[in-house]
Amino acid sequence: MSVCSQFELFGFWRSSATYRVRVALNLKKMNAQEMTIDLDAGQQQSPEFLKVNPLGALPTLIEPGQQPLTQSLAILEYLEEIQPTPPLLPSDPRGRARVRSISSMLTADTHPLVVPRVKNYLMERGGFDLAAWREWQIQWFGAGIRALERRLVTEPGTGIWCHGDTPTFADISLASIIAVMRVFNVSIPNTPTVDRIVEQCDAHEAFLKAAPYRQLGAPPVPVRG
Amino acid sequence: MSVCSQFELFGFWRSSATYRVRVALNLKKMNAQEMTIDLDAGQQQSPEFLKVNPLGALPTLIEPGQQPLTQSLAILEYLEEIQPTPPLLPSDPRGRARVRSISSMLTADTHPLVVPRVKNYLMERGGFDLAAWREWQIQWFGAGIRALERRLVTEPGTGIWCHGDTPTFADISLASIIAVMRVFNVSIPNTPTVDRIVEQCDAHEAFLKAAPYRQLGAPPVPVRG
Incomplete structure (x- = not known):
């Protein structure tokens, strides 16, 4: 290739x-x-x-x-x-619109709020301490993951994965948010459909190999009580 | 149609x-x-x-x-x-990647930081007053617009518009950020290439007709000193 x-x-x-x-x-x-x-x-x-x-x-x-x-x-x-194979977007325009919308909801509405440059600003110029930053993280991770749960439960496009029965941009986006939530030790309760799909990502080699703690330069996986 | x-x-x-x-x-x-x-x-x-x-x-x-x-x-x-005509994405994959990247930079890295729900959180729970909120707005609008200026100046894809000589998602995204900056009376100096493209949007009927103060429910255009 x-x-x-x-x-x-x-x-x-x-x-x-x-x-x-x-x-x-x-x-x-x-x-x-x-x-x-x-x-x-x-x-x-x-x-x-x-x-x-x-x-x-x-x-x-x-x-x-x-x-x-x-x-x-x-x-x-x-x-x-x-490289169209395997496809990571559905074949129909409405399906693609749904997958792109879920992906945007997570990568545009959720993720940009919890990146290092925002943390730096809030801690250095916004008067935040670590507790306030953690509340902020939980607020926006929670808003994004709960909104996704609502969509997955109510929208007919949901399948074994976020959309249908093969992984798409939407699952990649979801797993990417969960990956950083784990690094920051944040979890959002009562989102069973999200949890079910995350379990599937966790069992898939393409996702596993990409996990943060498996990358060059990563610290050892922290032990949490 | x-x-x-x-x-x-x-x-x-x-x-x-x-x-x-x-x-x-x-x-x-x-x-x-x-x-x-x-x-x-x-x-x-x-x-x-x-x-x-x-x-x-x-x-x-x-x-x-x-x-x-x-x-x-x-x-x-x-x-x-x-509705592929007129196209709002270039015909080549690398051109499309550039247009989508510029659009994401503005709509995902910039815009989600300055929306009402973030303002509400910072004012109600983050200890921000209006002056701190304004500094925050200027920080993130400025970061986005200056990053775009750097790209427009250094990347060969730039034409009459952000990419080539017809409007694309990138120009729409830029104009959408400028539209809210105007509502909030924020301007970012020393970005001449951005300014040149914004002038073009301002002269184009499709952009003009979409302007905030021309919409149903908008207040009168404020007079500013």
């Missing part, structure tokens, strides 16, 4: 957006050499990385001689176009 | 996400009956609207007998699929 083997993926072990690209690559059996950019050490703003991507944003997918590709869902759409 | 005339669009005059759908419909010469859901009065949580969309989210696009369509970019992709 020579079209795929030249990719370099710049990411970070616990980055939710990097995780999404990792799972899509795994599902499509595409390879990318992953390069760690340590967000905790501020490497995304290093002169070396800014040469790769002047925006200093993760994930960044590179094909030699091409402009860097950024923004996880834009990258997923690109992968879907250049 | 009978495929389009049955649409109902539930929106609000100053909603940035509703604006995006409005512009896309205008560019594609599709019609939708717009129904106002007053966010200031909390109508998105009224029993009537929750029957239309159990998530209480704007915009919501309805075709009779179908599930509601939500999330502005998912709706744009849907409109692009059912």
Whole structure:
């Protein structure tokens, strides 16, 4: 699969957006050499990385001689176009609209509120302490996961996975939110349909291989009481 | 164009996400009956609207007998699929990836931070006063618009519009952020390429007709010193 083997993926072990690209690559059996950019050490703003991507944003997918590709869902759409098998979007426009809507709800309405730059602002300039930050995290993770649960229960498109019986962008987006919730030790109760689908992701090799604590640069899995 | 005339669009005059759908419909010469859901009065949580969309989210696009369509970019992709002319995405996968990436940067990394539910949380539970909220708005609008300026200046895809010489999702996303910045009287200096493209949106009927202060339910345009 020579079209795929030249990719370099710049990411970070616990980055939710990097995780999404990792799972899509795994599902499509595409390879990318992953390069760690340590967000905790501020490497995304290093002169070396800014040469790769002047925006200093993760994930960044590179094909030699091409402009860097950024923004996880834009990258997923690109992968879907250049490697359509297995499809990660349904074949009908309304199904695709539903999958994209669920994905946006999680990656656009939920995730951007709980990223490091927002934490830094709230802690340094917004008067938040760690307890206030944790309340904030629980608020927005909870809003997103509960809204998804409501959709999964009420909308007829739900199948074994979020939409139908094969994994799509929607499951990747869900799993990416759950992955960071686990890193931050946040869980949202009373969402059984979400839990059922997350269990399936947990049993799927493409998702497992992408898990934060399995990546280069990750700390040991913390033991929690 | 009978495929389009049955649409109902539930929106609000100053909603940035509703604006995006409005512009896309205008560019594609599709019609939708717009129904106002007053966010200031909390109508998105009224029993009537929750029957239309159990998530209480704007915009919501309805075709009779179908599930509601939500999330502005998912709706744009849907409109692009059912009404491909004029195209609002480039014809090449890398061009589409760039347009989708710019759109995500604005609609996912920027906009969700400055929406009413975040304001409510910060004012009611985060200890913010109006001055702190304004600083927050300027911070995130500024981060998004400056990042876009850098891309427009450095990336070869930039044309008369954000990508090439016809309007795309990227211009719609940019104009939607500028539209709410104007409502909130926020402007970001020293972004000449952004300003040049915004001027073009301002001269284009599809964008003009979608402007917040031209919508049903909008207050008079405020006079500012």
